[in-house]
Amino acid sequence: MRVSLKDVAAHAGVSIKTVSNVVNNYQHVTPAMRERVQRSIDALGYRPNLAARHLRKGRTGIIALALPELGNPYFAELAAAVIDAAAAHDYIVLLDHTGGHREQEVLVSQGFRARVIDGLILSPIELEQEDLLDRAENVPLVLLGERDYELPYDHIAIDNVAAARAAVRHLLDLGRREVAFIGARRGRSETAQLRVRGWREELTAAGLPADDGLVAATEGWGHADGAAAMTRILDSGRRPDAIFAYNDLMAIGAMRVLYERGLRVPEDTAVVGFDDVVEGRFGAVTLTSVSPDKEAIGRLAVESVLARLGGEAPEPRRVWADYRLVARESTLGRAGREGGAEN
Amino acid sequence: MRVSLKDVAAHAGVSIKTVSNVVNNYQHVTPAMRERVQRSIDALGYRPNLAARHLRKGRTGIIALALPELGNPYFAELAAAVIDAAAAHDYIVLLDHTGGHREQEVLVSQGFRARVIDGLILSPIELEQEDLLDRAENVPLVLLGERDYELPYDHIAIDNVAAARAAVRHLLDLGRREVAFIGARRGRSETAQLRVRGWREELTAAGLPADDGLVAATEGWGHADGAAAMTRILDSGRRPDAIFAYNDLMAIGAMRVLYERGLRVPEDTAVVGFDDVVEGRFGAVTLTSVSPDKEAIGRLAVESVLARLGGEAPEPRRVWADYRLVARESTLGRAGREGGAEN
């Protein structure tokens, strides 16, 4: 049987509350008493029952992290960052995945998936502003990714428009003139729209075409979606001299198609991705990518949730995390050595 | 304020226990009463307090999954499988990562990282048998990966020796005669040792060399480790005509080095990986790999934990999950079309 405060109290010949005081480092306990109780705790191997503590204090020590999918290393790396950041505050992370489906995202945001949590970090794809309006839950919510919502929740994001513009500018600086965008997701995805906007703005500013024939929508965000989109573009007869993909996975999928068609990267087609996943650094051609500071995003998200949980209700914040453009072979060619252009 | 059973009881004019009975679908409740109470539940928006339920019942509805690292897509995909399998049983998954370090693995196995859990699924790397001997915890533990332990815990694994032999045989069947192994991890890693054993057995059975010069130890299991190991082998002057890597990430890292050195895959060097991560299907050269049935592993692990939790203590089982060898370009060349050889 598990040993409780009562057992320890009996063993040490003191009251339950005194043992509790020792366990919680309450300050008014004599060193002698503390030692005596501690000895009993050690002897019996007492470990606090968290369920009881939760019931009493109303806190669980758990925050939930809901991501679209774990298969994408970007999210996996982000999850690792969140877990570590939470651990630094003695918090544990409950992980869930929504598949990027609005329905699942709503369930998560309403707290129907995980109900033992103190806070929630959600990375939405399709979630709409109105889905959050009638949120009955009182657990703090932090959103990952830019949103145009006017809602009292913190956002942690990088400036997607600016990052996309930087990526496109990099391609233009290298002399490319026809830049296709891969991954404007069918249906709603605010983030994809922002990156398309950045792409369009930068091209337009340079007086270059940004017509719809250069934008390939996809169903999902995996390698296969990128490959399918690339195939569609090539089959349409266009031969863009550069590709900007919504994320690295799609960029890599697109590159695979380019290899198969005998097009050289970057000589015939330069490619830029987004997320800077490790995978991009080990292909036959290493991938130029926008690199969000995942560690910072994870840390800021955890801190935001915990701040709100402290009882204070600070003004909802939009927090911008850093990013860099990391240029590699897929734009610079084999000669180019890796180098980063600061945010 | 949150609404409790008491509030619902007052609203419906019945006792607390009756409400509880309705909530828990206790059978001896008249339809009329059930309906009346349900109306109050809906009216007030009652949702059970899991902490209290947990305290009373001793169950949390949460199982923990501790993996070495999430950055490796194999584990991320496995995590997704576990989350889904758990959801099918109304269980939630708490995710943790150990970095593959013995110290962390011990903490996890002793329940020091997550303490509100009903069961634990652990994928150990360095954990030793003796670390589990004095496991005070009474939460069921299921181990992922083969172990030679004589301990009362379920193992879910594929037959690593046989799988490794199948991979090597595939290379030998293609006429390769000098097969190097990349990823015999420095320090302890039972799984790596099993794969080395399979490699050695198959080579020896074919009368081919399996000397230490063909085995490259690594520090970790990422792309960079594979690349470093490949570099070391080539720098040693050997030119193996085939590589069998501990996992896909290392295989891909190794291939990157081969490209850089101007060696062609598979013409000069054939490569086989392990895990069949999506990434391997989209490189310039697609990767032949051993494909464990992740979905089955996740499902079996969840079922094992929950079975033990049901009070019964079935005999500790060693459960074998399926695997296939999926041959792709890194052994067959561009001509070869994808095909799977059944387990």
Add this chain to the structure above:
DNA sequence: CTGGATATTTACAACGTTATACAGGCACGT
């Protein structure tokens, strides 16, 4: 020594739920 302040410890009541045991009510066979 004593009174009063301060430090330490204790008793008790919650937190929200479910298990147990029991009280009525009703149907049925005798």
Add this chain to the structure above:
DNA sequence: ACGTGCCTGTATAACGTTGTAAATATCCAG
């Protein structure tokens, strides 16, 4: 009419913890 047994619903006591307030011990100045 009377036990017998089943069906419903209820009161009460836990589960293990911590906050509150009160009780006791200790200390110090006068």
